[in-house]
Amino acid sequence: MVMEERAMQIDLSLKLEGQDEGEKDEEKQHEISLDDKQGKLHHEDGIEEAEKREEDQDDASPENLLQGNNLKIEKLSVLQMEMDRMKEENKQLRKVVEQTMKDYYDLQMKLAVIQQNDTKQDPQIFLSLRGGPKTIQASKQVPEIEKNNNNQGTQLTSEADSGEEDGELGLTLSMGSHVQQRGRDESTEERKSMEPINKLPRTTQLPGITSYPPNPPNRKARVSVRARCQAPTMNDGCQWRKYGQKVAKGNPCPRAYYRCTVAPGCPVRKQVQRCLEDMSILITTYEGTHNHPLPVGATAMASTTSTAATFMLLSGVNSGTPVVADGIISDAQTPISYRSPHSISPPPHSSSTLSNIINASDHSKGIVLDLTNNSQQFSFAGSSHSQPQLVYPWMSSNSGHHHHKAGSYGGLSISNELGSLRGVDKGNWKTEEEKSSLAENVSSIASDPKFRVAVAAAITSFMSKESPMAQPNGSSLVLGDGEAAGSSSGSKWVAAEFLPACGKPLQ
DNA sequence: CGGATTTGACCAGCGC
DNA sequence: GCGCTGGTCAAATCCG
Numbered sequence: 001m002v003m004e005e006r007a008m009q010i011d012l013s014l015k016l017e018g019q020d021e022g023e024k025d026e027e028k029q030h031e032i033s034l035d036d037k038q039g040k041l042h043h044e045d046g047i048e049e050a051e052k053r054e055e056d057q058d059d060a061s062p063e064n065l066l067q068g069n070n071l072k073i074e075k076l077s078v079l080q081m082e083m084d085r086m087k088e089e090n091k092q093l094r095k096v097v098e099q100t101m102k103d104y105y106d107l108q109m110k111l112a113v114i115q116q117n118d119t120k121q122d123p124q125i126f127l128s129l130r131g132g133p134k135t136i137q138a139s140k141q142v143p144e145i146e147k148n149n150n151n152q153g154t155q156l157t158s159e160a161d162s163g164e165e166d167g168e169l170g171l172t173l174s175m176g177s178h179v180q181q182r183g184r185d186e187s188t189e190e191r192k193s194m195e196p197i198n199k200l201p202r203t204t205q206l207p208g209i210t211s212y213p214p215n216p217p218n219r220k221a222r223v224s225v226r227a228r229c230q231a232p233t234m235n236d237g238c239q240w241r242k243y244g245q246k247v248a249k250g251n252p253c254p255r256a257y258y259r260c261t262v263a264p265g266c267p268v269r270k271q272v273q274r275c276l277e278d279m280s281i282l283i284t285t286y287e288g289t290h291n292h293p294l295p296v297g298a299t300a301m302a303s304t305t306s307t308a309a310t311f312m313l314l315s316g317v318n319s320g321t322p323v324v325a326d327g328i329i330s331d332a333q334t335p336i337s338y339r340s341p342h343s344i345s346p347p348p349h350s351s352s353t354l355s356n357i358i359n360a361s362d363h364s365k366g367i368v369l370d371l372t373n374n375s376q377q378f379s380f381a382g383s384s385h386s387q388p389q390l391v392y393p394w395m396s397s398n399s400g401h402h403h404h405k406a407g408s409y410g411g412l413s414i415s416n417e418l419g420s421l422r423g424v425d426k427g428n429w430k431t432e433e434e435k436s437s438l439a440e441n442v443s444s445i446a447s448d449p450k451f452r453v454a455v456a457a458a459i460t461s462f463m464s465k466e467s468p469m470a471q472p473n474g475s476s477l478v479l480g481d482g483e484a485a486g487s488s489s490g491s492k493w494v495a496a497e498f499l500p501a502c503g504k505p506l507q
Numbered sequence: 508c509g510g511a512t513t514t515g516a517c518c519a520g521c522g523c
Numbered sequence: 524g525c526g527c528t529g530g531t532c533a534a535a536t537c538c539g
Contacts, residue, residue, distance in 0.1 A: 241510090241511065241512085242511075242512055242513080243512090243530095243531070243532075243533095244513090244514085244530070244531060244532080245512090245513070245514075246528090246529070246530070246531095248528080248529070249527085249528065249529085255529085255530095257530070257531075261511095269530095271530090
């Protein structure tokens, strides 16, 4: 029996380095189950001892002694089998983890190949994951992610976009194919600095990552955000000045044109238009790169679009229509958020989940982040009957029955997400089914290499941005343990980050 | 009065 | 080349 317990301890200590949270959860659950079994074993030990005492007291005849021994042997063999079974389980789990890690490293290798190819073919494509004063930039999108992923440094700089935007925060939608042809544009000088970006079409194709220009040459790529909002515009924290309005063909709702007025000469524009099918949906299209630090509240949208671009770059194949971010990128303070950790609707396929939010099917429109309630895949319901939805604080309060509910996560926060994935808020899961459901989802989501890469890039940029220099108010980063914040910090982050609400007119 | 918004005009790209 | 459309300008207007 002592031997068995020792073996059990060995099994319990079976852990792999570098495994992700989902795997840890899995392991944890396994540990729990093992603990239960161990408890049972102890219990059985007690019974055995009691029986033994009884035997000693009642009958010490050789026959009964033999029967007792046989009984012991039987129990031992049963326990032995149980042990073997658990060992087997551990082996299988280990295999799964190893396979996942292998996939992960394979992906990294592929990214490295892309980096090399890009260096030879197109030195102008770049990705900037700006994180405040520690400007994170690389001359290539993929390598940047990879480097971040490898945690080989949270600060990467290159000459690709040097000389501008030190200390920049927030929305940096640096679009490829950005060529301003109109001579009268007041920001010609700034745009010139971006012109070399992404002029050449990308045709690099590798398994798992396929890319080509989403837009015709000389057209900017864009990130559109669809969100339910009753107000004329979403308050994304930035200052905008309306400079035009036009009724576009096919949609009676006028399209409004805004430009960023946080800093003079900022080239960032946005278009706001109501969705024809659903007037409550506001479509906001961002275009350009801020050349100034953003207000605290403005970093959220920037982060979201950034992650969209990052993830889309990595999962273009999944969308059916391969897409590349085409130079989009931004300050990757990266929060894609999910409603709450309480119950994850089981994603049919983890790798397709974000793709359902990030709609890149229309190349001419760039990336579309669909934050409306239609996104069924990655939903977290506060209660079992809740309709799946994503909640972004800038959304209208009219649809805000889910907004800032006590105990719920309203946030656009990677910390929230990871916190939930780790089961930080397990206390709110009422049933074992929910727990196991979460565990399954966690492992399936976390085992998606693409998801990992995107998250890793986000986390890295988070960390690089965490410097107080970047954000004096720094509320956007509450990553308590360097990996993910707990539930409470996530909520704080949300509160600080998204107080500006949709209902308030911009300006 | 200064800044923001409105709105008609202008320009460029694109398809036929 | 022409017309359509999207995007932008800038004068007029509004508003605090």
